[in-house]
Amino acid sequence: MGNDFKSNLPHYIDGLIESYHENPISEKTTLNLPDKDEVIEIINDFEMLLFPQYSGNKKMDEATEKYIIGNMMQMVYQKLKKQLKLAFLYEYDRKNQKLMHSADERAESVCAEFFEQLPEIYRYLSMDIQAAFDGDPAAESKDQIVFSYPCITAISVHRIAHVFYKLGVPIIPRIMSEYAHSKTGIDIHPGATIGKYFFIDHGTGVVIGETTVIGDRVKIYQGVTLGALSTRKARALVNTKRHPTIEDNVTIYSGASVLGGETVIGKNSTIGGSAFITESVPEGSMVSVKRDELNIE
Structure with missing residues (x-):
């Protein structure tokens, strides 16, 4: 076989199609998947709704x-529905479910419920912004925080995606969170x-898992993982804490x-850097890692 792309094109096409058929990801040949780019656009639209004066208005x-x-x-x-x-x-289609309600009816219902909750989302975000301002001596203003802090972007998207998750919307909440x-x-x-x-x-490197529960007035730093003990036999762990x-x-x-899932960090506790915790900590605890003495020669 020569190196000419045009003459080899039928071979390349056949090879890729054969690989599709030998290694299918989905059992369905046609998927009614949402448009990922459109979902991301919706997230940006919601950020404009929540912070209009910081987004072109x-x-x-x-x-x-x-x-x-x-x-x-x-x-x-219109985009969301x-x-x-x-x-x-x-x-x-994926679950071969009988249509109890039309997809159009469910979409309309979720839209109504979501927009009803939008003021509460904003109320929580205003407190998150205040927490960032109170907790960061380098912050010059709350305007700066809204306009530039990645944590506000991440938390804003989470508070939106979490509502859709609780309303039973498939796939879209995860598109939002991964964006x-x-x-x-x-x-x-x-x-x-x-x-x-x-x-x-x-914020960089923070991981917060699906069944994590976080109370009020919690502050975490970069690289923190709130995760599972083991993901071996992961499918058996679905719908568990x-x-x-x-x-x-x-x-x-x-x-x-x-x-x-059984680990609880009691209220008013402080967890030191690099701690590795797999059991509960009583309230009011100070947890730190005992280190070897630093030696400089």
Whole structure:
């Protein structure tokens, strides 16, 4: 076989198609999958709705806010309903479910429930921004935090995705969370439950697993993992509590790992950097790692 692409093209095509058929990822030949790019666009639209004056509507005031917000809501509703419908069609097809309600009806219902919760999402985010301002002496203003801190992007996307996750929307919440992960380096599963006034300082490398429960006024630093003890035989662990519970007023410093579904970090505790914790810690604890003495010659 020569090196000429054009003459070898039929061979390349046949080889790839044969590989598709020998190693199928899905049993279905046609998938009603949502459009990933459109879902990401929806996330950006929601960020504009939640923080309009930081996203191109700097002149919005009391005289114009209803008109501007109304237009944005209608625009994102049309996009969202279309992608939700595709997600529900995908779920019905994948599980061979009988259509109890049409995908269009479910999409409409989820849209209504989500927009009803949007003010509460904003209320939580305003407290997260306050937590970042109160917790970071380098922060010059809350405006700076909204405009530039990756933790606010990650937490904003999570609070949106978590609502869809709780409403039983397939695939879309994970698209949202992985978009935030790729953009910020902060990996929060949409199933994780996170309380008020939450702050991730620096953020790179943070992992928060699906069944994690985090209380109010928790602060974590870069490289923290709130994970599972083991993912061997992972399919047997579906729908089980695999990740830890972090109670109120806990600080976890960089590089610490807290693992296991039965692990509880009691309220008002501090977990030192690089700690590896697989069992519960009583409230009010100070956990640190005993290190060898640093030697400089």
